[in-house]
Amino acid sequence: MPKNVFDVCIVGSGAGGGTLAAHLAQSGVKVAVVEGGPPVNTRTDFNTHALPFDFTNRHIPTMKPGKPGFGSERARGVGGKTMLWNAVALRLSHRDFKGYTIDGAGADWPIDYPDMAPYYDRIEREVGVCGNRDGLEDLPDGIYLEPAPLKLGDLLLQRGGKELGIPIIHTRKATLTRATQTRPACHYCGNCMAGCDVAAKYNSADVHLAPAMKTGRLAIFSNSVVREVVVSKENRATGVRYLHRVTGKEGEIHARCVAVACACVQSVGLLLMSESRLYPQGLANSSGQLGRNFIPHFNSGVEGFLTEMIGRPVVNDEGFIDHAYLPSYMHAQKRDYARSFGVQIYTGIRRTTGWAREVPGFGAAYKQSVKQRFPAYVSFQCFGEMIPNQQSFIQLDKTQKDEYGLYPVKATAVQQENEGKIYEAMTKASVDILQRAGGEVLTVSNFQEPTFNHQLGGCRMGSDARTSVVDAFCRSHDVPNLYVVDGSVFPSSSEKNPTLTIMALAARTADHISDRFRKGEIA
């Protein structure tokens, strides 16, 4: 055996990889995290407080001048997408895990809510999630810090929704509304997605990886773009081969177990690139299912203005961006589609001024109209669950190579009939609420120009090795010491933001892996 062999090598350092690494290291397992991007310091490296006019093109770059990071999907930075996420942290419900059983579409998860509940508890305690306990069937309550108050616009919309029988609740976010011993409370500057410079918002680098370093059992290999997971003749994963992002030098890390956690599309890409004699169609792909069942969320959007707020004085209420959420409520209603949708509600958003081009007219009257509507702007961002279909998949683009000499990964998502019906329903619900709350609609998005968010699927979790890629513990059906721990394993996506579930899955997988080490099942 080579001299330096880790127990577990984890590719990726975001919500999945970071949580998995921390939990394993805390339990006594020796871990290597391999991240394509550089180390980034959330306190100093991001353009957290920049404004558009600080830049000639009004485009605020992610990183401060001279700070490397987030240059490509293959090489973001230590902490991955959690450095820039919006922190919405929702639990999936029984309906989300067993959607196929309930409405006959898509696929069930091989696990159910009771399997995940203890891990949701653990993650919420660990990272800090604020929210209100609403007692909803479709959105299980968790262990919460007090919610951030709803904004004035949220309350007006909530009242409109109530009149229509549509619930609007406090959003739930992995952002601290109360200081902990190590992290301050949110100061409501409104820059969450530009990188929270005090780490009041969860990111895996500060909340999971940094404390795990203190165990002495975690090593982070940054700037290391993994090109291949290596599998022995005996069908065991033995480590990874990587290219150094800056020097271009090749390297190899040896481990007794490998976990791929580089965010859905890139994880599928890495497995597809890891072809071998044993796995000519890509690693862990004896089923031919790798890359199939790609089910990102699809979005619609409605923008408008709350009449009651037009012309009011501008107040500083950007808060931590969206404070209100419309949870799935469709299951109690008669409807002609499978699954559901949820809506993130944005009021008091002051830096987004792109809507001004849609306000009619020009001249002094136009200028006045925009100014009066500035405090009243409202945006609904709707998220629908997609049912897997044959046209939606992830594959390598073998016609070209990227800056690392690797095939780019290409994801294709096509909406079908059920998506169309959800799209219509979620868009209509948003328009109805806005109008009932006394508002004017500015723009409504168009189904023919689809937008997607939250990459999910591609390494479906299931109990049948012929129709899925990993088992209920995120372990490859093909290779017994290979795991995939990110959004790619979701068999059904739910309409809910996936990150909390990815973290809970990672914690559950960590328990499973350390248990196998204890039992001597991993050599």
Next chain:
Amino acid sequence: MTSRREALKIIGAVGVTCAFPFSANELYGQHVHPPGHGAPQEAQPGVPFAPRFFTQMQMPVIARLTDLIIPATDTPGAAAAGVPEYIDLVVNEDPKLQTIFREGLPGLDKTSESRFATSTFLQLTEAQQVEILTSLSESAAAGDAAFFNAIKSLTADGYYTSRIGLLQELGYNGDAYLAAFPASSIPEH
């Protein structure tokens, strides 16, 4: 009307919210990437602006158009907020917009000639200029509509992301720290 998708892209470029369906990379990494990316915008006093796309003759026309769309009122208008320079930067990077302006700008002078027997748009009275802009905005002809939408959208984008537009005109006051988020209340209906 700009398609929503286009609008969202612009919002992504000029806003900083997560409200829109882009991954962080897309949100921060698309739409316009002119050179000088990352450099502060502050104009250098005394140094004349050297346009990248438009000619020195065309810049006053662009400035006039932006001021017709967002005029000076109790706050400065678009030209004073540096919008013409912003538009030059964006159009220089966008071949589609270039085509629209190549056709649209000479069209202004032609209309000035045919409608008011005046050889250039800049020589018209303000009322005449407004009349031309109004008919462009109401025109059923694709070229006219595209030209009006382009100049209006770029003016709105540039103005409301400028220091003058965002801070002075709109009164943006966020990005300040709050010790606690203030609770609001409304009466029940």
